Every structure is written in C-alpha cells, then in structure tokens.
Amino acid sequence: MPRLTTETFGGGDQSWLGSTHGIANARTEVLDISAFTAGTHYPNGYIPSGTPVAKVGGVLVPYDKTEATTTDAGVLAGFILTDQRVVGTADFGVPLLDHGRVRASKVPNSFVAPVAAAKRAATTIVYV
Numbered sequence: 001m002p003r004l005t006t007e008t009f010g011g012g013d014q015s016w017l018g019s020t021h022g023i024a025n026a027r028t029e030v031l032d033i034s035a036f037t038a039g040t041h042y043p044n045g046y047i048p049s050g051t052p053v054a055k056v057g058g059v060l061v062p063y064d065k066t067e068a069t070t071t072d073a074g075v076l077a078g079f080i081l082t083d084q085r086v087v088g089t090a091d092f093g094v095p096l097l098d099h100g101r102v103r104a105s106k107v108p109n110s111f112v113a114p115v116a117a118a119k120r121a122a123t124t125i126v127y128v
Helices: none
Strands: 027-031 052-056 059-062 076-080 092-097 099-102 124-127
Touching: 076 124, 092 099
Parallel strands: 027 059, 099 124
Antiparallel strands: 027 092, 052 059, 052 076, 076 092
C-alpha cells in the first residue's frame, strides 16, 4: 500500500482584493522562505493571502513598508494571491498579483498603500 497523506486547504481571506481584475494573470515567482520569520510572517504554518512582497535578487522577500525605503525590499513587487503552506526550508513558487485593485485596509500586517512613486514602480495596483 502506498503512503497516503492528507492535506487540508483553507479558503484564505481574500477580502483584500478590490476586484477580480488581475487574478487570472498572477505570475509565478519564487519566494525566499529564509527571509520570512515563522512567528511573524506565518505563525500558523501559512503565509497569508495578500502578504505584500518585494523582489530582491530574483526572489520574493518581505516588503519594507517604510516610506523612505525606495530600493530593494522597499519596492513593492505585489501581493501573494493565495495562502501558501510553508513546509521545510526550501524556496517555492507562489502566485504574485502585481496589477489589479487592492483594499489596502484589508492587507495583512498593517499595510499602508505606498505614496512614493519609486515604491510603486514595479506594480500597477489601484488602491480602493
């Protein structure tokens, strides 16, 4: 008998999405899990849908929302579209929403829509 595993998938909270525009066009990017902290970014074993990320060195890392930080982790690449289960320490692919409408008040981790043009340069997000 083969080994069987049971896995539960949750619906996640996608109330941060302002519309369905862009969700069919989310692109796959690699998430650098070593840049995320278990107790902060995924305390329940999942990186939540809507987590803002930046792209540094070709991989996704936590977004630095400090308005004065406009390079590297300070440039918003987009939002993780769906909950992502973290298993082990290997980097893995995630769907990235980089255009569409986003409800900033519903984004996890006390997100504030970036004001500086340099922080928004990699996305075409409309905040509602």
